[in-house]
Amino acid sequence: MQKKIPRVNRFSQLVRSFRVVRLLLWTLWVIYRERRRVVKARERGNYEVQPNTDVLIEVLVAFRQTAIKLGVLMIKLGQFMSTRADLLPERALKVLTSLQDEVPPESFEHVVSAIEAEYKKPVGEIFSKIETQCAAAASLGQVHKAVLAKTGETVAVKVQRPNIDQLVMMDLNSLRFVIWVITKFVDTSFIDLKGFYREFRRTVYEEVDFVTEAANAKRFKEMFKDDRAIYIPTVYEEYITRRVLVIEWIDGIKLNDYAALDAAKIDRLQVATRTVNAYFYQFFEAGFFHADPHPGNIFVKAGSSPDEPVIAFLDFGMVGSITKGMKRSLRDIFLGFITRDAHLMVQALSRLGFIGEGANPVAIEKAIALILEQYHGVTLAQMRELEMDDIAQDMINLLYGQPFHIPAQFAFTGRAIGTLLGVSTGLAPDFNFIEVAIPYARAFLGLDANSMRDTLQEVLTQVLENGKVLLSLPRSVESLITRIDSGQMEVKLANLPQVRGRRGRNGNGGASVSIPGGSGRASLFFMFLASMGSGVYLTTTHLDIPGWFCLGLAAVTALGMLFRR
Structure with a gap:
């Protein structure tokens, strides 16, 4: 007999809502207060002022601890904030990045109840075997290894956490209330909290629907069907529901398991190159990308040739897309960069949604002009030698000190690139990230061989001069x-x-x-x-x-x- 999952009672709802509101009110207030202090100082021309990182870290550590206890949406919110360089400085962001690895699993009893509720039959009729210990746990669901009773195939069964819809709605209402309180009583023109809420709400509802995730997986399967270096697991159509997803099980080695890669004599430079190439293809050509590339979601497939490793991607709940309009604006940003036209860059950033209502475009233009001056005259060869971390830090300082906000798609892109930088450097310290990116970026920006004379640098010089x-x-x-x-x-x-x-x-x-x-x-x-x-x-x-x-x-x-x- 199927056991019904009990809903959260009214008293528990009130207690949870109180804890969530208290946590969010204090966290968002400290983030707002530090952001306001920096922005106001820079409006007065004092660019030496920095946020009090120690205070931010203190409040975020408390947020992380409470979020793990509350689970579900609070963990997801912490992960979402960890992508927002417009809200937090780098050291503070790192406090939240470990949330993905600290999520406790739900009981196996819940897993069985959820499966039987979705398929309307005993779990034994669906799977001849299902492991009681989960293979991976995330904020909204967890994965168990199983064997299909009908075919004998080994599969991964992804099951949502209990009462997910109820808890998501409760916590989103609490977040919206806290943002309403803050915006009601203080000036938030330089920090778009309402936009932050809209972006977060949209991404959560996309990720909580496994039908959408299945569609994403099938789209990636089609994208890479002719690429032998990349493998996308098969989705089992018969078992797709909103709360349970069955997908092909992948055996392999995680990208950050360097000892296992070395033991298997896998060429780590090839692993880095193939992984980054796959992502640049997603960013620049397909315009549709896997937005959660942490090492637990990318494997070197078991049985791969050591010299030609096959990279397998997992978990397609978080994705991003780049539309034609976004591509045009990104090209304008690039053109503005090489011509040192801060005004053109601000216009493009505004179209992309980086600059919210009430922002001061003149102040932003001045800040971008400072960055352009810093990197003006840097050749392509010198660009290859620059530390990506230094460039990223300069951009983070710019974002934090100005009334910017990062749309979710670009926050995902930034996090994906940041993660790939770390993974590729760990795999192969000599890996040249920019070298791999240049051909894709050149084609994306319309600067491929058909429109170039000799090199990208010559084109940039000509555009700059003429x-x-x-x-x-x-x-x-x-x-x-x-x-x-x-x-x-x-x-x-x-x-x-x-x-x-x-x-x-x-x-x-x-x-x-x-x-x-x-x-x-x-x-x-x-x-x-x-x-x-x-x-x-x-x-x-x-x-x-x-x-x-x-x-x-x-x-x-x-x-x-x-x-x-």
Whole structure:
């Protein structure tokens, strides 16, 4: 007889809600307080101020301990926060990264009850054997090794934790209430807590549905069907439900089990290269990636050739995607980087959702300009020699000190890349992460062999020398014209007594000019001046293509003024 899983009673709900609210209120308040202190100091021009990391670590250690006791969503929340460089500095983030390995399993009795409730039959009719000790435990579910009664195949059975829907709803309501309290009484314009809640809620509901996870696994299976270096386990369609998932069991060696890899004489450099290549393919070509690449989810498949190891991926609950619009904005960020155009980068970041409402784009633009200055002139060869940790730390400092927030997809991407850096370096200290990334990034950004002369560095140099003025000129002219048309700007021409129109002398001997024909002719006139001046400057500095472009624009503008007489 199937045993029904008891729901959480009202008293237990109240006790849990009180503990969750108290935990979240204190944790989010300390994070907010430190973020506010840093942002306010930097608004005053004091960039030396840093968050009090010791205080943050203290509160996060307490959060981790309580989250493990409360389980389910609090553990997931801690894992989610561990990806958020916009909320916490690096040392504080590390406090939460171990949560994945500290999750206690549920009783085997619950596993049996959940299986029988989903399939409406005794567990013995479904599996001829199922191990009582779980193979892996996560915040929302756990995995047991089993043998299918029908076929005799060895499988992994993933089962959700008890009362998952009820607990998720309760804890999300508590989180929403705490964020409402904080935003109600303090200024949170520089930290998007509501956006954080929306992102977290969406990712939780995606991960808690095993039907979605099964669809993700099948999509990865299709993506890598022709790649012998990558293996994706098969999902058993007959056994897919929202709360139980049956998938092929994979025997192998974890990526961080270096002793076992060496004992099997596995080429660790090949393991690192194949794993990172698989991820760059997901990021740059497929636009769909496995977002939880910790060593427990990536194996060297048993029976692999030592020189050609097969990499197997597991657990497809957390995934990320990069759309065409996101790709276009990412290209703009890249172009802004190589042309040192902080404005272009801020626009692209805003489109991607990094800059929330109420942010100060001027302050963000200045901060990005500082980063651009720091890395300006770095060659491709020098880029290969840079410490990725140093670059990451510079970006983290930028994110933490400014009103940024990281959309979940990019938080997943950042965590995936950070994890891959650690895994690949551990596997093979000489592994060159950037060297592997360059071909994928080049194709992703439209800088492949068809659009390059000799090397990526030459393309970057050409764009920097020949394209920067063209990129910035339309925006500058547009801004100038807008200000003139709206009456925000009065143009003064000094010592020009022959200029047509009404003149009013000012105290400096200049002249306020009114051009006949209204604001339309004024717009054309000043576009003509800007284009002509730019064209002359560019051609005299031997930038012929952009120079003749500007001179042509000036000619077209002059014709426009003639026809508007």
